[in-house]
Amino acid sequence: MTKKKDWHREYLVRCAGFGDPPWDKELDEMLEKWRKAAEKLGLTEEEVKYAVTEWIPSNYDIGLEGVRKTIGVMTAEATDMMMATERKARGEKMVYGVLPAHTPFYRAFKFTDPSVNVYFVDANFISFVQPLFHKIAPHLDYAEERGVRYGCRHCALNKTRYALLRQGLVPLPDVSWIWGFICDQAPKSDEFIKEYWNSEYPIIFSRWSHHGRAFEKEYQNVEMVKYLASVMREGYEQVCKVLGIEVDENAIVKALEERMDFMLKYAELSKLMAADPPPIAGEIPLLLAHGLWAVFNTGYVYYSDALDATLKDAKTKIAKGEGVVPKGSPRGMMWFMPFCNPFILRMFEENGVAIPFCEGLLPSKAELEPPKFEDPFEANAEAFLKECMITNWGNKAELTLERLETYDIDFMIWGFEDFDRWLGSDQKLCQAYVEKKIEKPCFYIEGDIWEDRDYSEEAMRVRIETICEVVKARLAATI
Amino acid sequence: MLTFRDDLEEFARISREYPGGIRRRKSEGKKVFCYYGNRVPVEIIHASGAMPYPLFDGGDAGPSEAALPYLLPFINVQALYQVGQHASGLNPIIPIADLIIIDCKESDSERVGSAFEFLELPVWKLGVPQDWEKEIAFHYYKRQLDKLKEELEGITGERLTQDKLVQSTKQYNRIGELLCKIGELRKEHPPVISGEEFIKLNHYALRSDPDAAIKYLEKIYKDLQREKSRFTEGAQRIMVAGRGFTFGDYTPLRIIEESGGVMVTELLDEGIVHPEAVKVDGDQMENIAQTYYRDMVPSCLFTPSWKERWQRVDRLIDEYHVSGLLYYMLSFDVIYDYEYPLFSKRADEKGVPFEMIESSYNFSREATETLRTRIESFIKICRR
Numbered sequence: 016m017t018k019k020k021d022w023h024r025e026y027l028v029r030c031a032g033f034g035d036p037p038w039d040k041e042l043d044e045m046l047e048k049w050r051k052a053a054e055k056l057g058l059t060e061e062e063v064k065y066a067v068t069e070w071i072p073s074n075y076d077i078g079l080e081g082v083r084k085t086i087g088v089m090t091a092e093a094t095d096m097m098m099a100t101e102r103k104a105r106g107e108k109m110v111y112g113v114l115p116a117h118t119p120f121y122r123a124f125k126f127t128d129p130s131v132n133v134y135f136v137d138a139n140f141i142s143f144v145q146p147l148f149h150k151i152a153p154h155l156d157y158a159e160e161r162g163v164r165y166g167c168r169h170c171a172l173n174k175t176r177y178a179l180l181r182q183g184l185v186p187l188p189d190v191s192w193i194w195g196f197i198c199d200q201a202p203k204s205d206e207f208i209k210e211y212w213n214s215e216y217p218i219i220f221s222r223w224s225h226h227g228r229a230f231e232k233e234y235q236n237v238e239m240v241k242y243l244a245s246v247m248r249e250g251y252e253q254v255c256k257v258l259g260i261e262v263d264e265n266a267i268v269k270a271l272e273e274r275m276d277f278m279l280k281y282a283e284l285s286k287l288m289a290a291d292p293p294p295i296a297g298e299i300p301l302l303l304a305h306g307l308w309a310v311f312n313t314g315y316v317y318y319s320d321a322l323d324a325t326l327k328d329a330k331t332k333i334a335k336g337e338g339v340v341p342k343g344s345p346r347g348m349m350w351f352m353p354f355c356n357p358f359i360l361r362m363f364e365e366n367g368v369a370i371p372f373c374e375g376l377l378p379s380k381a382e383l384e385p386p387k388f389e390d391p392f393e394a395n396a397e398a399f400l401k402e403c404m405i406t407n408w409g410n411k412a413e414l415t416l417e418r419l420e421t422y423d424i425d426f427m428i429w430g431f432e433d434f435d436r437w438l439g440s441d442q443k444l445c446q447a448y449v450e451k452k453i454e455k456p457c458f459y460i461e462g463d464i465w466e467d468r469d470y471s472e473e474a475m476r477v478r479i480e481t482i483c484e485v486v487k488a489r490l491a492a493t494i
Numbered sequence: 495m496l497t498f499r500d501d502l503e504e505f506a507r508i509s510r511e512y513p514g515g516i517r518r519r520k521s522e523g524k525k526v527f528c529y530y531g532n533r534v535p536v537e538i539i540h541a542s543g544a545m546p547y548p549l550f551d552g553g554d555a556g557p558s559e560a561a562l563p564y565l566l567p568f569i570n571v572q573a574l575y576q577v578g579q580h581a582s583g584l585n586p587i588i589p590i591a592d593l594i595i596i597d598c599k600e601s602d603s604e605r606v607g608s609a610f611e612f613l614e615l616p617v618w619k620l621g622v623p624q625d626w627e628k629e630i631a632f633h634y635y636k637r638q639l640d641k642l643k644e645e646l647e648g649i650t651g652e653r654l655t656q657d658k659l660v661q662s663t664k665q666y667n668r669i670g671e672l673l674c675k676i677g678e679l680r681k682e683h684p685p686v687i688s689g690e691e692f693i694k695l696n697h698y699a700l701r702s703d704p705d706a707a708i709k710y711l712e713k714i715y716k717d718l719q720r721e722k723s724r725f726t727e728g729a730q731r732i733m734v735a736g737r738g739f740t741f742g743d744y745t746p747l748r749i750i751e752e753s754g755g756v757m758v759t760e761l762l763d764e765g766i767v768h769p770e771a772v773k774v775d776g777d778q779m780e781n782i783a784q785t786y787y788r789d790m791v792p793s794c795l796f797t798p799s800w801k802e803r804w805q806r807v808d809r810l811i812d813e814y815h816v817s818g819l820l821y822y823m824l825s826f827d828v829i830y831d832y833e834y835p836l837f838s839k840r841a842d843e844k845g846v847p848f849e850m851i852e853s854s855y856n857f858s859r860e861a862t863e864t865l866r867t868r869i870e871s872f873i874k875i876c877r878r
Contacts, residue, residue, distance in 0.1 A: 167831040168568045195624065195797065199600050199829055201796045202624075207832040210800050210838065220797045226598040226619035226638075227612040244635050246623075249630065251645045319839075342530045432569055436828060437599040440566045447563070459569075 022064040023050050030071045030147075032087030032321070037216045038245060042088045048473075049090070049270070052097035053363050055184060058148060064146050074146075074357035075133050076296065081325030085302050086147060088317045093143040095313050096134055096185060103186040107132055108258050112173065112310060113201045113426035114138055115437070117399045119270035120251050121192075121310040124258065126266035131258055135309035136185050137176035143466055144299070151466055154178040163204075168434040169468040171465035174203035181212055190217045190257045192250055196243070197225040197405060198437035217257070221250035229409030234381070234400035240388060242397035251392070267391040271398065275385070278378045279307055280322060285377055287329040293346060293371035294329040294336025296364070298354040306375040308404075340369045345486045348372040348418065350442060353431040362476050364484035372422060375404050375438065379414055408441035411446040419455060426486045430460035456489050458482055475494040498717035499574045502691060505710035509698035513586045516545045519784040520590050522855045527651050528587060530576060530606060531597020532764050532793070533622045535782045537772065538639065539595070540704060541662035542646040542654050547587045548575050548700045550595070550765045552740030555856040557582050557657050564609040570741050570827035571854050572764075573602040577609040593618050593647050595642065600624075600795040600829070610696060626787055643779065659778035665704040672711035672742055674769040679718055680758040683812055684725035686718050690747040691733065691756025696766045697741050730755040730876040731815055735807060735837060736822035737794070737830050738764035745857050746822060746865065753870045754877075759814040761807050762822075763793050803833070804840050811846055818847040818876035822868075825854035847875045 024046055033042045049179030053063060074450050103109055109132045111120045117249030119135045145151040151171065158174035159165045161181065179185045193392060202220050211217040221244055227233040253260045284300055303325060305311075306318050332338060345368045352373040353359045363370050382401045386394035399405060403414050421425060429446050433440030443459060451455045460478060462470055496504075519525050525544035529536065539546040551557075552575045560578035567574075580588045594615055599622035621638045639700035665877045673696060679686055695714065699707040706777065718728050732755040738745065738752035739762065750757055760766070770789045773781040791806050792799035818843045821834040834850045839872065841848035849872035851865060 162832075162835040162837075164831055167826055167828055169828060169831070197601065199624070199795055203795070203829045203832055206800060207799050207836065209830075211838050220625050222623055222625040222797060224598045224621040224634075226596075226607075226624045227606055228617070228619060228622035229608065238637075242630070245630050246625075249628070409611070416769075433566055436569055436605075438564070440569050440601060440605045441608050443562075443564055443566070446609055447612065 020168065022060050022067055022111075023053060025067050027090070027356065028064050029067055030077050030086050031082060031090045031420060032080065032084035035083060038084070038087065038317075038320070045091070046097065047092070048094050051385050052094040054389040055097045056144065057153070058150070058323070062148060062150070065424070067165045070149060071147060072282070074361055076319070079295065079323060079328045081295065081328040082299055084321035084324045084491075085318070087300050087320045088311070089139070089143040089302060091313045092139050095141060096136060097218045099132060099134060100183070100186045100454045103188075105168060110254060110258060111136055111188045113176065113191065113193050114308060115196055115198055115201070115404060116192070116194045117247070117395055118308065118310050119249065119267060119274050119395055122138065122270035122273060123263065123266040124254070124260065125314070126269055127255075128258070128260045132312050134185065134188075134312050136179055137172040138309045139311065140179060141175045142302065143162045143353060144356060145358050145466065150209055151175065152468055153357070154182075155466060155468070163208070169473055170200050170434055171407045171463065177204065177208050177212070180208060180216070187213065187216055188221055190254055191217045192221065192254050194221050196223040196399070197222070198416060204230050215289055219250055219253045219257070221246050227407040229407055230413065231407060232381075232410065240393055240396045240400065243400065244388075244390065244392035247396055248392045251292065264391045267395065271386070271391065271395055273315070274307065276396070279381060281307065282378050282383060282489060284322065284326055284329065285372070285422070287326065288371040290333045291346070292340050292342050292344060293369045294332035294338050295325065296339050296360060297349075297370045297373060298357055298360055299325060299452045300371075301352050301373045304373070306377065307378075330473055339364050339480070340367055344351045344369055345483075345490055347426045347428060348369055348422070348424045349376050349431070350373045350415070350445070351432055351438065351464050353462060355466045358472060359479070361476060365484065366480055368483045368486060370428075372418070372424065374415060374418055377403070377418055379403060379417065395452050404438060408444045409448070411441065412445040415445060415449050416452055419453065424455070425490055426456040426458070427458065428460060430458075431462040431464045433461050434463055456486055496713070496717070498714060498721045499714045501710060502695070505698045505702075505714065506694065508706050508710065509701045512701045513547070515703075516587055517590060519545060522699065523528070525563070525592045526587060526590055527595060528591040528645065529584045529595040529597070530810045531599065531603050531620075532768065532790070533597040533599055533784050533786050534595045534620055535639065537659065537662045537666050537782055538643055538646065538654070540666070541658040542650050542653050544650055546644065547591070549578055549585075549588070550738070550740050551575060551585070551741030551742055553745070553857070556855060557584060558855060561609070561648055561825055565605055568603060568693070568826045570737070571825040572737070573606050574837065575740070576606050576705065577856065579609045580610070580613065580615075581610065588615065592616060593645070595620055597622055599793060620637045624796045626792055627725040627798075630713060632783065632787055636695055636780065638654060639779055640781050658777050659782070660774050663772045663778060665708065666860050667774070668708050669699050669704060669711060669766050670769050670771060672708065672715055673767050676711065676718060677759070677769075682723070682742070683722040683731070684722045684727060684729050685756055685758055686723045688725075688747075688751055689732070689760070690744050690751065692757070693744070693747060693765070699767055700765070707870065709712070714737065725756050728754065728877070730817045730873050731800045732818050732820050732873075732876070733757065733759045733761070733807070733811060733814065733816040734820050734822050735761040735833075737824055737827055738762040738766060740765055743853070743855065745862065746851060746853065746869070749866050749869050750820070750873070753866065755818070755869070755873045759810045759816065761791065761803065791803065794830055800833060800836055802870055804837065811844065816846065818849070818872060820872065821848070821850040823850055825852060847872065
């Protein structure tokens, strides 16, 4: 009689890097936690088996240690998040962050008091459960049945946060520090959750009206930086008060430096991705970029290890002349890659086209320069305003041009953010601007980076096949 | 003797001629400043000596489609309309504007500004922090208004003095006061003025020279005091909440009245003259900032706002003896889409019938009849 396979264990070993050193030492402990998390999430053994045998191998190159460990990072964080309720019950402090937040402040809470738990519940949950198990839909449906209408195209992140809270998958935190710098939907979603569902939901709002003019470098606008810094300081101090920790500016400086170090290392991976052919699939660097825009309660130990392993994999592949497509194939960039629906990138690769870059998350040259402002809050405001996701449409378009040149990209795709009044709504302007400036093919695809309930795989395949043909024809014509 | 309806028609004519007047005076060297959003103080624009022109058109599906090369299909339909209207060559003033001032309290309006920037129009983005209860946010808004004032002075070449600001404020205060008094006449049952007429008066006042607006509103207020209601005793007293009715978007209001209801009060953010009087003693820029940022009902986009906004609705329901609350939702207006279920819940708790109607400015026969059925059913529920 053959022994029944333990698919949870298989998942951790075959897909999530816990069979690789040094994580293998934690395997048993992680397996116990993972089982509980999977149960809480409603992931059945059958679903885990399908992920291990079908979904993940067909969408990710799990032969690479870096890929496995990147999946492991997301798995470890989701597992940890599912333990948050127990932690809260034990009296541990908890703060939630929501995009678009600036991560060093959340790291600084942990530097000040390591017992504080910090979760970016929606971003890290959806970035785990959808790309790896294709199972965000029940949570979105849950939110839609409770006041957040499907028909209005609300952001899946906000629906996810609401669903996680209301289903009791995560506890009420001590505080949700919600930013809403540019994005209206995130803070108003929190207000909705409080007013519509639970008046006990504790929120601290930090907001800023985005009124940067086209092409203005907001991070050089002293008044804007100083105002944003004062908003950040006020919010930070309030959160510290709620958590009962001191306002430690050194912790903020340390966190900003940590982010800069991480970004420099990440930039190294970006350079490797410019190789012909690109050594690994584009969503792996994207998942690793989570460390720049979300905070992990599990910290950066798993993260750094995954990034190191990915760098090693990339270098090995480049040395061998191997990649996700044959050498000489067209290479494109997406403003935001639909990483939660990984089959989309596979479709490009099946058509002999690689998408190694997600532009919205690539550090720009300005971001890699040290801050000009010395005050830690002002330095953070400056860093935040440098981000591609934060700046005005004109700067975004200029950054696209900068990256198309830096990485010698053949074509550009915007879209997959049709729900996003913050990030998606200026993409057509950017496209029109970039098209005027360069002779490279530019495309726009309607869709949603987080979910795929609105489009069929086959309809997407037809669109992608067409794009790939156009790109190849255009490149052939320019040779 | 002229009746209310004669004066209303005359006021409509004056308002319709306003854009023509702007174009004429522009050719004589007068400056024109368009503005979009209810946190742009018209008092400052008017005091600068320029001609103010509010952007808030809608009510027709075509122009919104014309915005799609520039904007997402899922931003709210009236924001799309402003861009599409210009792209289709339908707005008479935008092409000659010396400045288009955009209230940046939300992504959608900011994107209207971005699209105008792309189309190489002169745009001024006014920073409006949404956390309106905070002192630092108020001061930032005030500084933004000071900068706007400097910009307007630079364009007109004239100093915007305290006296000019006070004078302008007094005129707009008078407009607000008259509209408030006219609106309050709807406390009578049945009311002497319909919801459609009241909204149109607001629109005419916003798109007229303030002296003309005061003249006609004074006449109309007098007319209404001797006017008899054309509504029956059985007309259902409806309150409408939402972003607002744009210039040209009157069909839903008409259907309410054709279905046996009448809009007697409203909580609308845009397309309506704010009733709060601006103080005229002390620093006038400070007074204006105070009213526009803190005294007006917090915008739906502000945080927090819903508790206070519902308190206002709750009070108006009682004051105006409202029999049903109707939420007017514009397509893909994502933050208002959160407000409506909240209001629905609160209305339920209060025992007031609630209904939401949604518009993409598609008033084809099919769409209109669907809307009519929904409103008729709602009015029937209100009667019970």
